[in-house]
Amino acid sequence: MRILFKNIKELLQVRETSVDFVSGKEMSQLPTIKKAYLLVEDGIIKDFGAMTDFSNVETDEVVDASGKMILPTWCDSHTHLVYAGNRESEFVDKIKGLSYQDIANKGGGILNSAKKLQETTEDDLYQQTKTRLDEIIALGTGAVEIKSGYGLTEGSELKMLRVIRRLKENYSLPIKATFLGAHAVPSEYKDDKAGYLNMLAEVLMPKIAEENLAEFVDVFCEEGYFSVADTEFVMEAGKRHGLIPKIHVNQFTSIGGVESGVKFNALSVDHLEEMTDDDIENLKGTKTMPVALPGCSFFLSIPYTPARKMIDSGLPLALATDYNPGSSPSGNMNFVVSAACIKMKLTPEEAINAATLNGAYAMGLQNQVGSITKGKDANLILTKSINSYNFIPYSFGVNQIESVYIKGIPVV
């Protein structure tokens, strides 16, 4: 099956050869071809170039993209898509002045979501999650990471991971699963955090490895949740079970978790709303991707990751939604890209690199998605007619997407 997209006003994020990620000044370069064509064969990018160089080939379908742009779909490397119900009432508490920590202290927060999830069947949870996955695909996401972490018991953590496995079986976009058992200490273990961590390492991780239920391991490294020592314990145990670390760190305080993440070769360190100069220094020259989650900063009214300073120091950056019921109940990568430009002062080129190529790297998917490169999946966004790609972040809250293709098949 061959599809030809012709007369594309501008084809974005064109990489002749695959690059793992871009950092520092390279982030301001977004390679494009104006008046382009793109040929897709059996779901894979087969060829592309300028229309002037196009020589006719037999195709099954031709899409005339005059006035429109094509870019790789968004790569959302940090979500908590599997959850039960929502936390609308906490939203109102927050408007009335309670902080994220105040809400958690009065029994809300992660433990509230865990209670709801424990009471929900696997089938129901699958249906709720599927609705969210369909919603984010329609918004242009074509690769996604999904975490556990609202189960907090053996059975419920496995239930979450099995929901993710079912999604992997039923969808053709790449999905990566992360075991986030160390998201919060459940009430049954409130005086025995070490016992809970041991249960994660000794009981759950072997089962996850045996059933191949996750690629990554995560920890919420934060005051009141898990210390740096706890985080290292979990990363160490995860590694023993073949799970690569990706950690929640520096959301509210900088307690040394970034340095630990780097030490354990974490694939990414995520949140980073509070960054010291030492944290930035620790990330330099490493393979650990810093991931900013501006939707969370927006929703909780907490600082934005100092992305400008980080990129100007030579670091790479990825952008993700953190879609979850407590701190970012939205999986809209278009909004994330806008917020990165408006609030974190990224240029559109930097934000698009962060939300595609660098996001793919933060999931270990840099050879499969994230750029227009021959051999990668044809996971594509076809925009409406727009004047320049700056219009995507500029017109925040407005959907500029006409169609989304996953493996060359239109899903929207």
Ligand SMILES: N=CN[C@@H](CCC(=O)O)C(=O)O
């Ligand atoms: N901060 C930790 N975990 C999630 C929020 C969890 C929740 O509030 O339900 C996050 O990434 O923001």
Ligand SMILES: [Zn+2]
């Ligand atoms: Zn998160």
